[in-house]
Amino acid sequence: xxxxxxxxxxxxxxxxxxxxxxxxxxxxxxxxxxxxxxxxxxxxxxxxxxxxxxxxxxxxxxxxxxxxxxxxxxxxxxxxxxxxxxxxxxxxxxxxxxxxxxxxxxxxxxxxxxxxxxxxxxxxxxxxxxxxxxxxxxxxxxxxxxxxxxxxxxxxxxxxxxxxxxxxxxxxxxxxxxxxxxxxxxxxxxxxxxxxxxxxxxxxxxxxxxxxxxxxxxxxxxxxxxxxxxxxxxxxxxxxxxxxxxxxxxxxxxxxxxxxxxxxxxxxxxxxxxxxxxxxxxxxxxxxxxxxxxxxxxxxxxxxxxxxxxxxxxxxxxxxxxxxxxxxxxxxxxxxxxxxxxxxxxxxxxxxxxxxxxxxxxxxxxxxxxxxxxxxxxxxxxxxxxxxxxxxxxxxxxxxxxxxxxxxxxxxxxxxxxxxx
Amino acid sequence: xxxxxxxxxxxxxxxxxxxxxxxxxxxxxxxxxxxxxxxxxxxxxxxxxxxxxxxxxxxxxxxxxxxxxxxxxxxxxxxxxxxxxxxxxxxxxxxxxxxxxxxxxxxxxxxxxxxxxxxxxxxxxxxxxxxxxxxxxxxxxxxxxxxxxxxxxxxxxxxxxxxxxxxxxxxxxxxxxxxxxxxxxxxxxxxxxxxxxxxxxxxxxxxxxxxxxxxxxxxxxxxxxxxxxxxxxxxxxxxxxxxxxxxxxxxxxxxxxxxxxxxxxxxxxxxxxxxxxxxxxxxxxxxxxxxxxxxxxxxxxxxxxxxxxxxxxxxxxxxxxxxxxxxxxxxxxxxxxxxxxxxxxxxxxxxxxxxxxxxxxxxxxxxxxxxxxxxxxxxxxxxxxxxxxxxxxxxxxxxxxxxxxxxxxxxxxxxxxxxxxxxxxxxxxxxxxxxxxxxxxxxxxxxxxxxxxxxxxxxxxxxxxxxxxxxxxxxxxxxxxxxxxx
Numbered sequence: 048x049x050x051x052x053x054x055x056x057x058x059x060x061x062x063x064x065x066x067x068x069x070x071x072x073x074x075x076x077x078x079x080x081x082x083x084x085x086x087x088x089x090x091x092x093x094x095x096x097x098x099x100x101x102x103x104x105x106x107x108x109x110x111x112x113x114x115x116x117x118x119x120x121x122x123x124x125x126x127x128x129x130x131x132x133x134x135x136x137x138x139x140x141x142x143x144x145x146x147x148x149x150x151x152x153x154x155x156x157x158x159x160x161x162x163x164x165x166x167x168x169x170x171x172x173x174x175x176x177x178x179x180x181x182x183x184x185x186x187x188x189x190x191x192x193x194x195x196x197x198x199x200x201x202x203x204x205x206x207x208x209x210x211x212x213x214x215x216x217x218x219x220x221x222x223x224x225x226x227x228x229x230x231x232x233x234x235x236x237x238x239x240x241x242x243x244x245x246x247x248x249x250x251x252x253x254x255x256x257x258x259x260x261x262x263x264x265x266x267x268x269x270x271x272x273x274x275x276x277x278x279x280x281x282x283x284x285x286x287x288x289x290x291x292x293x294x295x296x297x298x299x300x301x302x303x304x305x306x307x308x309x310x311x312x313x314x315x316x317x318x319x320x321x322x323x324x325x326x327x328x329x330x331x332x333x334x335x336x337x338x339x340x341x342x343x344x345x346x347x348x349x350x351x352x353x354x355x356x357x358x359x360x361x362x363x364x365x366x367x368x369x370x371x372x373x374x375x376x377x378x379x380x381x382x383x384x385x386x387x388x389x390x391x392x393x394x395x396x397x398x399x400x401x402x403x404x405x406x407x408x409x410x411x412x413x414x415x416x417x418x419x420x421x422x423x424x425x426x427x428x429x430x431x432x433x434x435x436x437x438x439x440x441x442x443x444x445x446x447x448x449x450x451x452x453x454x455x456x457x458x459x460x461x462x463x464x465x466x467x468x
Numbered sequence: 469x470x471x472x473x474x475x476x477x478x479x480x481x482x483x484x485x486x487x488x489x490x491x492x493x494x495x496x497x498x499x500x501x502x503x504x505x506x507x508x509x510x511x512x513x514x515x516x517x518x519x520x521x522x523x524x525x526x527x528x529x530x531x532x533x534x535x536x537x538x539x540x541x542x543x544x545x546x547x548x549x550x551x552x553x554x555x556x557x558x559x560x561x562x563x564x565x566x567x568x569x570x571x572x573x574x575x576x577x578x579x580x581x582x583x584x585x586x587x588x589x590x591x592x593x594x595x596x597x598x599x600x601x602x603x604x605x606x607x608x609x610x611x612x613x614x615x616x617x618x619x620x621x622x623x624x625x626x627x628x629x630x631x632x633x634x635x636x637x638x639x640x641x642x643x644x645x646x647x648x649x650x651x652x653x654x655x656x657x658x659x660x661x662x663x664x665x666x667x668x669x670x671x672x673x674x675x676x677x678x679x680x681x682x683x684x685x686x687x688x689x690x691x692x693x694x695x696x697x698x699x700x701x702x703x704x705x706x707x708x709x710x711x712x713x714x715x716x717x718x719x720x721x722x723x724x725x726x727x728x729x730x731x732x733x734x735x736x737x738x739x740x741x742x743x744x745x746x747x748x749x750x751x752x753x754x755x756x757x758x759x760x761x762x763x764x765x766x767x768x769x770x771x772x773x774x775x776x777x778x779x780x781x782x783x784x785x786x787x788x789x790x791x792x793x794x795x796x797x798x799x800x801x802x803x804x805x806x807x808x809x810x811x812x813x814x815x816x817x818x819x820x821x822x823x824x825x826x827x828x829x830x831x832x833x834x835x836x837x838x839x840x841x842x843x844x845x846x847x848x849x850x851x852x853x854x855x856x857x858x859x860x861x862x863x864x865x866x867x868x869x870x871x872x873x874x875x876x877x878x879x880x881x882x883x884x885x886x887x888x889x890x891x892x893x894x895x896x897x898x899x900x901x902x903x904x905x906x907x908x909x910x911x912x913x914x915x916x917x918x919x920x921x922x923x924x925x926x927x928x929x930x931x932x933x934x935x936x937x938x939x940x941x942x943x944x945x946x947x948x949x950x951x952x953x954x
Contacts, residue, residue: 225862
């Protein structure tokens with residue numbers, strides 16, 4: 048017996064139904080739904096990534112004059128060529144991993160992404176990027192709405208947050224995404240060990256299989272328990288995943304390893320969430336600290352993504368896997384008094400994967416504080432957005448996930464989208 | 469359904485408190501229902517301070533991180549609040565504080581991001597009598613005034629430094645009115661969407677221009693604290709027009725005032741919103757879902773009656789709560805176990821019912837995060853998503869695994885308590901069901917439990933078998949769907 052969660056949430060008690068269709072392998076549902084094995088892995092760099100240190104306009108003299116203590120010397124950047132406006136750009140020297148992927152043509156770097164009147168608040172900014180709604184950022188997340196729009200029945204493992212909380216982006220009205228920060232933590236524990244623990248698990252599953260039709264609310268919770276018990280082994284199977292490459296022993300790399308495992312084992316998840324914190328760099332950006340602060344963050348991002356990319360490619364899975372990176376805002380152009388940068392405006396997004404049209408998108412700002420070409424705002428202090436981030440969401444929804452971006456985003460944002468997939 | 473007085477009292481204490489230990493149930497069940505309601509409601513502002521018992525043997529434990537400093541370290545504040553919920557002789561005080569924490573949802577992380585972890589904790593949780601500068605954290609406001617007049621509570625919330633940071637009141641100045649607080653005051657705190665326009669939001673933002681903070685004392689010293697400060701120079705003195713009446717005369721215009729007296733604008737708006745009939749109805753509906761049922765839709769006659777008491781009593785929440793708890797709808801056995809337990813309610817109830825000797829409140833914090841509720845950290849100003857939305861697969865596993873850890877921790881206590889019932893598996897199961905104030909479970913569930921007690925060998929009631937199975941049955945019951953309701 049399978050209880051359908053969404054009908055309950057959608058229509059309340061009266062819409063409660065019990066279906067006797069018990070799919071043996073829920074990953075089959077996911078395949079049937081998308082008619083593809085495509086995955087989306089969202090990487091959130093939390094705290095507001097200093098995009099000007101990630102993708103460096105090393106030909107702009109104002110980059111050096113406004114950032115005397117934190118600018119990366121031109122000789123050290125990893126050159127990635129010239130954008131449409133003729134500006135030369137280079138990746139941070141610790142992003143050697145991303146440089147390799149860029150050279151394969153599988154990394155898109157999208158400059159000056161943002162939205163009108165950009166929020167400089169972590170909280171509000173994150174909500175806006177999550178909901179894709181600057182006017183009202185308290186509703187459901189854009190990926191939650193995508194999952195809500197999938198046809199019934201939706202596999203309880205359709206989404207997977209690798210952090211402890213389910214991020215706002217993945218919050219839907221009907222579909223509930225599990226937070227599985229640790230594969231080993233998504234397990235059933237028992238007060239007893241050995242065979243007694245097995246008895247507990249069997250009994251809990253039996254209890255959860257009970258569907259009291261006169262008490263749909265209890266049936267609903269039992270349905271959730273049942274889904275949990277039914278997905279334990281699939282998640283646990285990821286725990287045995289070793290990968291074809293070595294992953295570093297840090298949170299991001301290990302999260303990406305779990306994602307790779309889930310994809311490789313085909314457990315049916317379509318949307319993954321990975322996250323790295325520490326980007327609120329009001330300090331710790333001193334360029335001479337090549338092995339600290341911001342430089343280490345870049346190293347972690349680049350190396351982890353390269354491991355993941357190679358692992359996927361080795362198994363022929365990278366064509367089905369898209370990594371989309373964002374952060375809630377870029378940072379102030381001029382450095383502050385503590386070798387860091389304060390909250391700013393537009394920033395760089397990245398897309399990575401075998402299906403990605405790699406290259407440089409958008410145009411770098413001219414960092415002359417006089418704002419000579421309109422690429423700055425806030426009296427020349429911040430980078431102004433050029434491309435609405437929602438156009439990238441639209442492109443991913445329409446072009447990658449085969450969804451209807453207009454319905455999910457509540458408007459047509461297709462215009463001006465970087466042609467990444 | 470056949471019900472008895474003790475079932476009604478257990479229902480009352482689960483809803484108006486967090487459940488009861490077996491000892492508390494014994495003392496409670498000697499009261500008439502009215503007496504029990506009165507005893508819950510009539511805690512004074514100086515009811516026995518249970519905090520003094522923290523660290524006392526026999527009470528829920530805590531985990532020290534270089535000391536226990538609940539006024540300045542948020543994890544310790546969380547431990548202290550859970551301790552209070554488990555042990556307070558005035559559980560309704562903690563319950564109301566929790567409900568207002570949801571209603572006026574303010575999150576520690578934003579405060580800590582603005583002012584650092586210590587100030588963030590002080591603004592949320594500091595107890596005035598223990599804080600070096602007498603800071604009253606937001607939760608202490610709710611504990612002090614949770615059953616006072618709602619109109620007074622609204623004023624205090626509007627002046628609360630944590631709220632001012634949370635909803636950006638400190639950036640609300642006349643040249644650039646910040647709408648955040650004004651909007652949420654109407655949308656979430658009082659009458660709700662549908663009763664105001666965008667123009668009202670702009671006007672409300674202007675009303676609260678200048679409601680700001682100041683740092684008293686010397687920065688970075690223990691005497692320093694953030695306090696409410698009305699900055700008259702930042703107040704928009706022009707008249708503000710609303711689409712709803714502000715004054716009993718029916719006038720919808722807050723008149724132009726001198727900057728020095730302009731703070732009265734906000735007090736006038738709050739007073740109007742507090743007694744608006746739609747505020748009364750919206751609060752009544754919330755009280756229905758918090759106290760009566762999340763399964764049955766609000767009984768509109770009940771909503772009108774409670775709203776009437778709210779208005780006629782001058783927004784006195786103690787009188788309102790009395791009416792709620794004495795209402796036939798609250799006492800209706802059909803509504804028992806029709807409230808989805810919040811993670812914190814589930815945790816505290818299980819600690820009270822299963823046991824807590826030698827268990828640390830700290831060991832509930834990570835599980836609660838996994839269940840989707842961290843105290844002092846609602847996801848946004850809307851509060852937590854209640855009801856069915858608490859239940860994800862990961863969240864449900866976190867619930868099951870918390871009670872597994874608890875039953876493991878309590879296994880010897882459970883074995884000892886179950887010993888008188890060792891003759892038959894059924895007796896042990898009945899004992900565990902009474903211990904956890906479970907409703908009757910269907911035969912299907914009951915039989916599964918009987919099978920469980922016999923799995924691995926016939927029932928002998930040996931010490932080893934009892935040790936395993938008493939904890940096992942308690943885990944299965946408290947991890948079941950039925951136990952996720954209060």
